[in-house]
Every structure is written in structure tokens, then in C-alpha cells.
Amino acid sequence: MCATMALNRFRYPHFTRTLTDFALLKYRSKHEGSARCLHACSSPTMSLIPIVLDKTTHGERAFDIYSRLLKDRIICLMGPINDEIAGLVVAQLLYLQSEDKKVPIHIYINSPGGVVTAGLAIYDTMQFIKPPVATWCVGQASSMGSLLLAAGAPGLRFALPHSRIMVHQPSGSAHGEFVYGAKLLQARLLI
Structure with missing residues (x-):
């Protein structure tokens, strides 16, 4: 308001x-x-956030631009991926599925990546819902953003001409008895 x-x-x-x-x-x-x-x-x-006017038979109605795009089944994922952004995107995906289970949903991505668990929440929801999800890279899709770009339905993954996509090696660590046991076994084989 x-x-x-x-x-x-x-x-x-x-x-x-x-x-x-x-x-x-x-x-x-x-x-x-x-x-x-x-x-x-x-x-x-x-x-x-820009306000746009939508003319209907009942008159004019003002929408913020993101609500108007959502009406056309477009979700904008712009900026770093965190829990707050993931919650919004998941809610929008579920809402659009409840509206129509067959019409594709389009996600426009311009993200440097972000929190893995937040990104995987979006990824899992994209795989779970019935409508096909088209992904569009505008700007950049790095790290978790590139994973979400690749999560689009086959044949519905796009990148604009000047966009950049960065995929890096997975990182992580493992420890515990199993890892140390495997290293000990490897050392015994060398001796």
C-alpha cells in the first residue's frame, strides 16, 4: 500500500x-x-517495484510487476538463493500448480548461487509438481543457480545470448570410521 x-x-x-x-x-x-x-x-x-495496470471487463486493477508476471505463470529468481527466496519460489510453484497442472511454468534465473539446502528445496519442488517447468538464464546462473537452470524440463532449458552459466566441482567433506577405514585399506594395499 x-x-x-x-x-x-x-x-x-x-x-x-x-x-x-x-x-x-x-x-x-x-x-x-x-x-x-x-x-x-x-x-x-x-x-x-513498478506498478502496472491491468485492464479487464470490470475496470482497471493495479498490480506490482511480479504479481502480474505470476498471473502469466512467470517466476523471477533474481539474486542470491537463501531460505527466504526459496520459500517464496516454492510457494509460487505450488500456487501455479494448483491453478493449472498442464500449462508450463517459466522461471527466469539471474543468480550467483547461494545456500545449498534452500536451492535443493526449489529443485525438489520443481521435480515434484506436475506442470513442466521451463528455465531461462538471464544474466548469470552460477553454482546453485546453474543447478536450478539444469532442473528445467528436457527441451525447456534456455539461456539468452549474453548470459553466463558457471558450474563448479561439487565440494564437501566426509569423515568418520568408514572414511578412515578406507584410507587405511588403501595404505595397506600400497605396502
Whole structure:
């Protein structure tokens, strides 16, 4: 609501702008320090989420751009993958499956990678749902982002001409009696 008021205040005459500025100030002071205000009320350093108008037979309706894209079964995965982003993407995938189980879902990826468990939550959901998932690399798909790009349905994995994909060697460690036993066995075979 706060971002919508901030964007719409330029469409109205001076009197309405003054009222909107007052309501915006009141809203910010009421929700001071809350996560909702921090997300919705942008400062000069934070970017605004564009609002688009959708015309229907019932009139016009304003959507933030991501909600409008979701209506067209498009999910944007932009930035590092963490638990919060994974939760949003998983919820969007499940919602789109509940809407239609046959129409493909498109995920646009521009990510440097991120938390493995968060990325695997998205991966597992992509494999679990019924609709085919098309993946598009825009910008970069590195590390976990490249795994999600490869998780798209066969024949529905795309990369734009100037995008970059980076796959690195798996990393990890193992320890315990089995590992030490295998190393001991290898040493005995050398002797």
C-alpha cells in the first residue's frame, strides 16, 4: 500500500498529493521498524517495484510487476538463493500448480548461487509438481543457480545470448570410521 501511494501521488493534483504525502508519513510512523514498512516504503537506496495496470471487463486493477508476471505463470529468481527466496519460489510453484497442472511454468534465473539446502528445496519442488517447468538464464546462473537452470524440463532449458552459466566441482567433506577405514585399506594395499 505504501509503495502504491508513493507511485500514485504523481498522478493527482496538488491537493491530493498533499493528502497522499500526509497518509504516507502517517503510515511510515505507524509502522516504524516493522518489516512490512521496510520492504514497502523505499528509501533512496532501495529500488521501487513498478506498478502496472491491468485492464479487464470490470475496470482497471493495479498490480506490482511480479504479481502480474505470476498471473502469466512467470517466476523471477533474481539474486542470491537463501531460505527466504526459496520459500517464496516454492510457494509460487505450488500456487501455479494448483491453478493449472498442464500449462508450463517459466522461471527466469539471474543468480550467483547461494545456500545449498534452500536451492535443493526449489529443485525438489520443481521435480515434484506436475506442470513442466521451463528455465531461462538471464544474466548469470552460477553454482546453485546453474543447478536450478539444469532442473528445467528436457527441451525447456534456455539461456539468452549474453548470459553466463558457471558450474563448479561439487565440494564437501566426509569423515568418520568408514572414511578412515578406507584410507587405511588403501595404505595397506600400497605396502
